[in-house]
Amino acid sequence: MDWQSLWLSGKLALVTVLILLPLCVFAGRALAYHQFRGKSLIEALIMVPLVLPPTVVGYYLLVSFGSESWLGQWLRNTFGIELVFHFSGLVLASILVNIPFALQPIQRAFEAIPVDVRDAAACCGMSKSKILTRIELPMIWPGLVTALVLTFSHVLGEFGVVLMMGGNISGETKTISIAIYDSVQAFDFDAAGIMSLILLLFAISALALTTSLSRRMGGQHERQH
Amino acid sequence: MDWQSLWLSGKLALVTVLILLPLCVFAGRALAYHQFRGKSLIEALIMVPLVLPPTVVGYYLLVSFGSESWLGQWLRNTFGIELVFHFSGLVLASILVNIPFALQPIQRAFEAIPVDVRDAAACCGMSKSKILTRIELPMIWPGLVTALVLTFSHVLGEFGVVLMMGGNISGETKTISIAIYDSVQAFDFDAAGIMSLILLLFAISALALTTSLSRRMGGQHERQH
Amino acid sequence: DTVTVAAAANIKFAMEDIVRGFEQHSGHKLRVSYGSSGNFASQLRHGAPFELFLSADEQYVSRLQEAGVVQDKGVIYAYGRLALVAAKSSPLTLDNEFDGLRQLLKTGELKRFALANPDLAPYGERAKALLQQAGLWDAIKDKLVLGENVSQAAQFAISGSAQGGIVALSLAVAPQFRAKANYLPIPEDQHQPLAQRMVLLPGASAAANAFYVYLQGDEARKVFADYGFSLPPKAHGAP
């Protein structure tokens, strides 16, 4: 069992979720509350990373952020950031690829907040940020959990993009998905089976914990009677 | 440009969506309205296809449904169905892999239906099926669109599972994703670029159409004032 | 009466020419699926509907034989060769003794070096052996980026994010590759041969058999050679 890869995957999933969800809360809120021309187009564009095969997305990311690209060079020269073949690159890739999973449920949850609750909050003199944290976040909670669960799972299972951006470097970019894939490719089905099982146990317990915790925290409303 | 593959991908996405969404409407409704022990576990299990790398999922599907497996043999002998390396197998695989994307948003949408509306519907003497079609479906519409958009996009971009279950056979199992992947592998970046572009245009216009149509149909409620 | 063929991705360029030739020559139609040899091997074990399998490595064919999927051991149709490659922007100078590589390692300018995964792909394994032989393995081990297959390794190399790599010569000679990177073929005697073996599957049609034979013929051999493969000795009875 490749514990290092599991740890790396867990770290990647966690970091991705921690960065992505807050971003999607803001973006989802903006998309939910505002109507403008071209909104449907923007919503469709967000799906792009989902429509292309992951290795292809990974390839384009590699080319865009690689040391040959002006973007990659600029990042390196100004910030000293190297994304390609580094953990930070995986994080970037995971974030980009998971935007659809995280954004859509959050946006829908914001759309479902009744106007009169938002009105009341404004009339109570609550600032935008207080409305967000005290009123809206608790109300979008189920959507947030969906976003979390989908993103977390998908990061664990993601393979194509990660391979292309990461280059399968042990301890840096070799996630458990890649390790399992490698085992299958190497006909080491026992190892693949064991790793899959452990990954599944890990994921399932993390997810079951999240959903049941969130149900306990925010779920009272679901059954009114 | 490999039009045949694009057509195949479109067909696969459509068939998957048409089969998967109705199933998820029923499953999502059941999960939303009923509380039972182990519900969190079931919800986590549904995520399994997402947690494993797609090729690995594809491999396990291949093993489960292939000609060596008792399931594959039984299906062939009793129904004459061959799944592996056939379009029908891709459909099965796509359905399994996309359950999380389709189910979660639908379940959340059902959970958001206020109790008093369901009560009123029951008191109006509406049968379960009428309540579903006339009251609930219009109300879960945004969730259904999310499910549709995520599933449709993901089927187009799905590659690992399809490759393993389908075997890259032109006209039968070679989807546009695989064609693009092949081009990238063969350094034919121009072809990959063109195919990606066309796929994206196709996907984006399909998605933008869907969301803007659905906004027009069911979206009046979103802005109350 | 289309012949279905599963072919390793690394012979795609050569195959396209050969297929064109065969179709003109025989009037039969071919449907070739390209992919990773390992995947094809797995799929063939579970009933994949191919008549002919061109593997990138003979090991997969012998596995199929052990599993009883195929009866014979097939024939070697070509030997793969390795090439040292570097993006045009890379500071790496290409030479047979790996001096440029050594130099770059010393100065620390070599950040990443691309190989196919030695545990999976035969090209990777041979490349590893080559580096070990040159006494570079320990120094370069931590700089490696591994492609899932040799084509991905090549992509790493031409992206410039890896300063160099060892990939299949058959890929390096492709015009799209040459446009972005330089390559140097590695002498055949420096590594174990990469025997690419093909095998007919049970129930192969006459047309499949014809193609099997055609692949061992002069026209096919010439194309393989043009795309950077070495050739096995000519079989008896081949055209």
Next chain:
Amino acid sequence: MSGSTELRVQIRQTKGIRIEADFSCRAGEFLAVVGPSGGGKTTLLRMIAGLAKPENGSIRCGKRIWFDSDEGIHCSPQNRHIGFVPQHFGLFPKLSALGNIMAALDHLPSQERRPRALAALEKVNLHGLTDRLPSQLSGGQKQRVALARALAREPRVLLLDEPFSAVDRETRERLYLELARLKAELNIPVIMVTHDLNEALLLADSMLLISQGHMLQHGTPQDVFSRPRNEAVARQMGLRNIFNAHVVAQDCAKGVTWLKFGDRLIASDSLPRVNIGDKVRWVIPNQGIRFNSIASGRLCRSFNILPIHIDNMLTLGESVRLEASVQDSGERLNVEIPLHLAHKLALTQGAATEVALKSDQVHILEMIKA
């Protein structure tokens, strides 16, 4: 829709929301359920509708058993064929006003639904707004759609949870008439939760007072109003003149109970089971209080007379609300009299006068056991 359907409700629940009720409502009977907010009125209605399942008891509609805890019967709301207007309307957000009503008419042949729904909208005065979605309607308009939806069904039992709370006065009067007409026409039990006692008095044949899950009183509105069982009922009926007194005598032959209130003697025509010396609470409704024109001199009787001092006068439209203190006692009297009477009697703030209490209106409340 046979004329003999009587709704019989016997329920008891001790867990969760506490509720206990035992009453029936005949076909054609209009039952008003009143009581303090949070008393369990909505819960009771939901149980009758089949939306909540009581712990114990039974609910029957004519021969049909809708619920029986002993036999494990719990009939679904669909099978009860009721009309229900929930407190928060429960409109279907994605259907138009017309669609909301047509959705409740599934039992009719499809070509009848539209005309019936249109007629129902007409009855609640909303024919101009048939295609509006609920979110595009004002509060009162929403409520009327919910009402039309319940009425259009021609239900076996009509359940209304504060159906007029958001409706303006004129519309309300029109709806009262409509409801009265329908009640006669449909000949079904009608149960309405309301906060408006006038509404209850106007529409209801009987009244049920619920507080904290308990039935406090059940009877005709007049009865509950003029003979409240205890102080809680009296307060809910808006009676505000409730005082302490001691029983000094009880003359069963003449039907009089004599009370000592401060140093005044009060005769009451009610004959509760009390003992001499008991401390009791008694109530006098507005209509039992008579003002004497100051000019006409003192009243001749020596009992049921209270000298008062007017502290405060508040004109409310056609009537005046007086706040007065009863002399030689700490008690305060609240009286509402017609404006013209107040003028005629020359009542002004600060004036001292006397009131007479009608002995048939002096009501002694049930003792609350300590």
Next chain:
Amino acid sequence: MSGSTELRVQIRQTKGIRIEADFSCRAGEFLAVVGPSGGGKTTLLRMIAGLAKPENGSIRCGKRIWFDSDEGIHCSPQNRHIGFVPQHFGLFPKLSALGNIMAALDHLPSQERRPRALAALEKVNLHGLTDRLPSQLSGGQKQRVALARALAREPRVLLLDEPFSAVDRETRERLYLELARLKAELNIPVIMVTHDLNEALLLADSMLLISQGHMLQHGTPQDVFSRPRNEAVARQMGLRNIFNAHVVAQDCAKGVTWLKFGDRLIASDSLPRVNIGDKVRWVIPNQGIRFNSIASGRLCRSFNILPIHIDNMLTLGESVRLEASVQDSGERLNVEIPLHLAHKLALTQGAATEVALKSDQVHILEMIKA
């Protein structure tokens, strides 16, 4: 919170929901907004709160400009510091009753919020339910939480959209007192939408009648009540005795307008601008109708007397509603009199009697231009 804050509203909107209003409300003034459902009352309140932006006009609170279409000023609800009780309560579903109130107290130092919120809950009689979520509260309890939330803020302006529609009678009375106390204490403009005229009469200093987006009348409640401008206002005020007549004479010196109603002569003290022969509508409120005891014989005057026939009598608690037909005319009269008076006058169904109309109460309505 200076005492001089006057709320000045001048708005006009022709697109979407039509609304036109021009009024002001002083600090310490209680303005009741009444009118038919769908009239635009909620819309008006939302505009004052800053939740909707009128097309044209301005809204000022003291020296502050909240909205001005010419200058492009539109102040956010947050910056208006108002207290708002929306029609559907708008409670925060994930916060407890206490949390809902504390959320509105952000302007206070954090240690003051909890005691203030608890005090507010106490005032609305909900101290036992502090930790309940809105979904666990009854309709009336929800409404009281919303009210407490608005009051606790000590706002610059208090806006109430039917704040008592779901509250029971006893609690309502208590809340009236609380509101009256607070109004004096806070000294701010209070605007309340209500359907209950008694509520308006009891609480309000002035009254605004809105129908179909138009201000029909603005004045003191007494004024609107006794001198409704036109028939729509009269109907909303619950006046049901509205009749046609012809002007036969107008004596400006004596201040009398003479009307011919059927073949009867009616004197009115109102002096509208009318011409002899004009057809007018006139109204008589309940308090302007006097019954003569049948025993006491005919009235001496020859005008303002209507012979009637009692068709119907309906006892409502302490009063009786009479439906009578005016003899020799197709018109019907509706009168409500105290029960004891009906008894004293021995009014019964089928009886014929006479009523006198007080000329100072006969009010001629504004002509509606054809």
